[in-house]
Amino acid sequence: MKSPVYIKIVEDIRNKVNNGELKPGDDLPSEASLCKEYATSRMTVRKGLAILSNNGYIYSIPGKGYFVDKPEYNKYTLYYDEMNNLINNVDNAKLLAVDIIKPDEGLINSLQISKNKKLIMIRRLFYTDGEPMAYDMKYLLYEKGMPIVEKEIEHATFPEMISKRTSLYGSKKELVIYAKAPEERTKKLLNISDDLALLIVEQKLYDNKDRPIGLGTTYFRGDYIKLQGFSE
């Protein structure tokens, strides 16, 4: 029941912002006057303001004060995992092929490598209830003597494959999401007809020095998958 003083400060100011009493651009009372208002020390006031700042409610300008921030209308969080999604989870995966290949023009550009560098290409099919629901393709930088353990690859997500040899802490990841009608080859692989659209997700992983280390593309049956994002 007895919550810390800084939480009280956070809640008071957050409520004023939420109900419009404080509007974007408005300035807040100074730290010193908040100390008096809450009869507390400056470090406690600062702790509360730091939390509001981390949550995007306010920002500070040294020498001037604290101001109410603009809310980010467009920002969403999305959890993406090619094996587990909103409507259907992958309950089985089949490794179609693992090949060592030379990169084509697109891969050279995308992964920023020389044309002599070799890549591992992994192709898989994902199944739900015995039905093929996605065709999956990964390209990884190949290092000499790199062990390729097919059993490990078959059911792993892209980050799992890569984290086997590189720490993924603090490394960038990118997604590109779009829709496309299936090509003949994909239609056969997924055993679908013309009137089914594909949801395509491209995934690009970097090491912690921002060098690309892998590219993945997954072609999902449009009726078998939905991605979900949220905010707050």
Next chain:
Amino acid sequence: MKSPVYIKIVEDIRNKVNNGELKPGDDLPSEASLCKEYATSRMTVRKGLAILSNNGYIYSIPGKGYFVDKPEYNKYTLYYDEMNNLINNVDNAKLLAVDIIKPDEGLINSLQISKNKKLIMIRRLFYTDGEPMAYDMKYLLYEKGMPIVEKEIEHATFPEMISKRTSLYGSKKELVIYAKAPEERTKKLLNISDDLALLIVEQKLYDNKDRPIGLGTTYFRGDYIKLQGFSE
């Protein structure tokens, strides 16, 4: 050049986590021993640790200590705005209709309203270079005497429409993203043929008491739009 002590602490520990010197689950030195190591006070050490904790690198258990956290492989940030996207921006919008309607079964469920509640239905077409690239539909709770200013609606994003009357601070938003082949009606509206898939984005907005206040669906030409997510 001279950076604060707590930044030094953050960088040291973050580097140890990134290069594998510290692994998920490992425990960190206690606050007291970090004070000695950096010849600084406890509040300064705690400031550094708080930053690492906010960034998901570590977590703390009172009475026990600090531990290295597991990285979130699947988490991405996505900026979504129906009017501005990765490949093509909307340069023109046409308001097709604004109607006051009674909700059907789906809307009653989705917006958690009674069947007597009225809704505003807004239908628009978005254009890029004169070509229709998306069909957009919004349902908003209708309040008596609510002004409907068509000029304001025509070029507004969904959060912009709603923020006219409700603060969107601290209010939840949800996205659902999927792919589908176009229906006859949509094909005519967007002037497209069979072999084009649609990228469909459903957007649901809540007020700051977590009550749904609006539902939007946008049908994008699959070749005209890509969504992009990233992490770190």
Next chain:
DNA sequence: CAGTGGTCTAGACCACGGT
């Protein structure tokens, strides 16, 4: 019990902005 993190105090010095 001693060690841990969580909260808090009452000061301090600094760089910066505006008058």
Next chain:
DNA sequence: CCGTGGTCTAGACCACTGT
């Protein structure tokens, strides 16, 4: 110049964990 936020100190008391 004074008021602002940014960094930092050297203590304090508390609740919790493990022995």
